[in-house]
Amino acid sequence: MPNFLIYIAIILPAVLIGLGIALYIFQERLIFYPEKLSDKCQFKFDVPFSELTYTTEDGEKLNALLFEVENSKGVIYYHHGNAGNLELWGTKAIDFTSRGYDVLMYDYRGFGKSTGKIKNEKMLYNDAVMIYKKLLHDYAEKNIIIFGISLGTGIATKLAHENNPQLLILETPYYNFYDVSKFHYPYLPNSILLHYQFKNDKLLPELSQPIYLFHGTEDKTVPYNSSLRLEKLSENIKLFTIENGSHNDLNTFHYYHEKMDEILD
Template identity: 45%
Template sequence: MNPTVIYIIAGYLALVLIAYLVQEVFIFKPEKLHPDFAFKYDQPFEELFYEVAPGVRLNGLHFIVDKPRGTLLYFHGNSRSIKGWGKFARDFTRYGYDVVMIDYRGFGKSTGKRTEQDLLKDAQFVYDTLRASQPEHCILVYGRSIGSGFAAKVASDNNPRYLILDAPYYSFARVVKRFLPLLPLRWVLRYHLRTDLWIPKVKCHTYIIHGTKDRLIPIRHSEHLQALNAYDHADQDSWGRT
């Protein structure tokens, strides 16, 4: 075999191996917080801890309003921690909703090794905890960017009042394919997050928000998801552009 061909094949295989081993560094950008870190906000809140499995503890915040109209479960993006994301709770508390926001494994004070399956189980665990304290029709689920996949999965397996997806992806593999089109993602990618498979199973009203100039997740992802949104497919009010 031609040595040049051998080098090309070897280089490609090395690229595939590197992509498999270091993908977490590119997918997740967590901010670590010391266990004693004290959160400070200009609205009432309490700190939460969820013991989801042996050695796995999720940290969260519960922003509280008087006589809440319901509780919004907030799944944030792939960077920072609830320390920074907490400021966005006001987007919902000002309308009379409590907000529960959690950090994924390895973010903030949360502990545990991440896998797609475990992250989805964690999301369901937190939802179950909320459901134990209030009726499901009082729960709204919100997901932003990478959190939109977790939100869609939770909504597809349960019966919340509302699902809100902010800059969602059709599937995580489709996002990665834009930047690494030559990689065999089916075998290399450890996170697939198939929002396209989950949203048709959602049985509540769904509102999709997406910016027209989003460079990471183009708006066509939301347009394609809306086409699969069986519950709200005919409802034009369930789609928003920003």
């Protein structure tokens, strides 16, 4: 066997093993890209809002924003993606306040002004449930709409599965988290290494309320095929395809707003 083939036979498995170990130990760093904010940071948006703080069972502080409108139809409980913070995501609130809904969005642990670190999927879900229970003090459950985008679709789906909101809206959802991890890291044994599951494909068919999906055909982060497959799982699931839409620009398309008008009318 030529020397270079011997080197490849030795080096390639070593590289894959090293990547696997890194994925297992440091996967939170590969999944979440939080941007911290100073506690003194003052948010500025074009619609009225108030800043809230929720305390978790283990004493961490979750920063949240509540955008309120007059004669609200209900509230959109918003779960954002895996990067940034409320300074960015807060700009999305107008997509819902303009349609007569309050919006409650929060930063995950370690994002923005929120304290702590994300350690597992259960922690993310427990935090979401804690805030949901707080919302029930101010809104009837029939007036709560759960919204998730990208990473947040897994949290939103689990939350809707365990509760009874009016409906569920998912933007750029993955089939499940293993599926999207294989898309980005196809040569690693993700089924063994991955701590996070977010089984949208298992939970969505068990929901009785309407489920609406938005996905762009040019999404390079979560492939469009993910939503095509999810739509086939239940008659309650309706997919709105944004032609030429990518991962972060769907609300720049007229069709997106046309369909949001239909859903939220």
